[in-house]
Amino acid sequence: MDELTMEFSNTRWTRSSYSGSNGGNCVEVARLSSGHRGVRDSKDPVGAVLLVTGRQWSIFVAGIKRYDF
Template sequence: MNVELTNARWFKSSYSQGGSDCVEVAFLEGGGIGVRDSKNPTGPALVFAPGEWDAFTGGVNDGEFDRR
């Protein structure tokens, strides 16, 4: 699936503290969510459907990905 990302408005978390080791997120036309490496903004990006993004962020909030 090809998604046009030229006009996407990318942002980092307010917790990133200006570092370069971050991911950037963009809410795309059509409802998709783009994720890319902030160190390589012209490189590849992942694009998720809204339900996939909701499942991921829900898992993060629930501690599903915490290291034990």
């Protein structure tokens, strides 16, 4: 297992506070030690992870707050 895979399995993943309690369509985000963010489907925690830089994540979140999407 490589270092990044180990970090994904040992990190704390969080869901949006807007996610329902029924386990519906949710994404989870993890802050990694490198400053990157991991994004995954909460229904498939061992599946693929989208890796973005901290800057990319900040731009994305700012866009959401401005209702750009």
